[in-house]
Amino acid sequence: MEIQFLRIARLGTLAFWGLILMPLHQALAQEVGDHQYTSQAIEAGSQVYTQQCALCHGPQGDLVDGINLSIGQFRTVQSDTDLRQVISEGAAQGRMPAFTLRAEEMNGVIAFIRAGFDPEGVAVRIGDPIRGKMLFEGAGQCADCHRVGGVGPRTAPDLSNIGAIRTPASLQRNILDPATALLPINRSVRLVTRFEETIVGRRLNEDTYTVQVIDSQERLRSLKKIDLVSYEISDEPSKQPTTMSSDEVADVIGYLLTLRGLE
Numbered sequence: 055m056e057i058q059f060l061r062i063a064r065l066g067t068l069a070f071w072g073l074i075l076m077p078l079h080q081a082l083a084q085e086v087g088d089h090q091y092t093s094q095a096i097e098a099g100s101q102v103y104t105q106q107c108a109l110c111h112g113p114q115g116d117l118v119d120g121i122n123l124s125i126g127q128f129r130t131v132q133s134d135t136d137l138r139q140v141i142s143e144g145a146a147q148g149r150m151p152a153f154t155l156r157a158e159e160m161n162g163v164i165a166f167i168r169a170g171f172d173p174e175g176v177a178v179r180i181g182d183p184i185r186g187k188m189l190f191e192g193a194g195q196c197a198d199c200h201r202v203g204g205v206g207p208r209t210a211p212d213l214s215n216i217g218a219i220r221t222p223a224s225l226q227r228n229i230l231d232p233a234t235a236l237l238p239i240n241r242s243v244r245l246v247t248r249f250e251e252t253i254v255g256r257r258l259n260e261d262t263y264t265v266q267v268i269d270s271q272e273r274l275r276s277l278k279k280i281d282l283v284s285y286e287i288s289d290e291p292s293k294q295p296t297t298m299s300s301d302e303v304a305d306v307i308g309y310l311l312t313l314r315g316l317e
């Protein structure tokens with residue numbers, strides 16, 4: 055009797071998990087898919103590129119002066135919309151002609167450029183930096199924790215130069231899945247001193263004898279390790295994955311990539 059009851063309970067649990075896991079799994083797959091271009095698009099774009107663009111831009115994308123398409127170095131282009139516009143309207147008084155491409159070809163060549171010319175690469179969608187800035191400061195709540203250009207709190211990493219030091223894929227991962235994007239240098243710490251003070255904060259620097267942290271009140275603290283009774287480094291990210299839509303995430307990434315000041 056008891057065994058049978060257990061089995062029913064198990065089955066019940068399985069059915070329950072099956073129900074909520076399947077849509078969740080599909081939703082996640084779709085999430086990532088929406089945020090980046092598919093590998094088929096990249097593949098298709100590689101052919102368009104070879105046929106239509108390589109003549110001037112070269113096989114590595116670096117033959118036109120001051121432009122390197124494979125590493126995202128452009129003259130005026132920032133977002134994917136800008137790319138689309140340059141390709142369909144041409145540039146430099148006709149030195150680059152206007153192209154009439156089918157939607158898949160256009161999508162593909164943008165994907166190929168965003169994948170860094172790597173057919174196995176990840177091609178993150180890059181949206182509008184102006185909308186991205188508004189989201190960063192508003193609905194996305196990023197500015198509640200992050201500092202940019204000398205404005206904002208110091209408890210989370212300063213993002214003033216983040217566009218120069220991180221790839222679009224790394225920025226995207228941080229927004230969609232902060233737990234897997236956590237870098238050793240950014241982990242939060244919890245210290246207890248022998249004077250019975252507990253300090254929770256972000257580690258800035260550390261050497262053999264001391265550790266410097268920004269505490270939760272944004273004070274810079276330098277502590278001697280000899281004064282510490284415990285020193286824990288967190289494995290947990292400080293935030294949840296975003297609830298923004300994939301278009302909004304693309305815009306925020308577009309904005310982050312423009313942050314190249316050395317604050």
Ligand code: HEC
Pocket residue numbers: 103106107108109110111118121123128129130131137140141145146149150151153163
């Ligand atoms: C006939 C030569 C030629 C061809 C073919 C060509 N381009 Fe260009 N492209 C140029 C030149 C020249 C510039 C530099 C414009 C300037 O100096 O502002 C340029 C600039 C660009 C830029 C940078 C624009 C900016 O303002 O940031 C992008 C992106 C680009 N091309 C993509 C492409 C793609 C994708 C293709 C193929 C669909 C292509 N080009 C085909 C000549 C060409």
Ligand code: HEC
Pocket residue numbers: 190194195196197198199200209210211213216220225228229232236237240241242290291292293296306
């Ligand atoms: C609750 C506070 C908080 C919010 C809100 C927040 N972040 Fe963060 N973020 C952090 C902290 C703290 C870290 C350091 C890693 C950690 O502890 O999770 C971090 C790390 C990052 C990094 C990685 C920095 C590096 O060195 O690579 C990026 C990029 C980033 N956040 C962007 C964003 C964006 C964009 C948003 C808004 C969509 C956002 N964050 C919202 C607290 C926050």
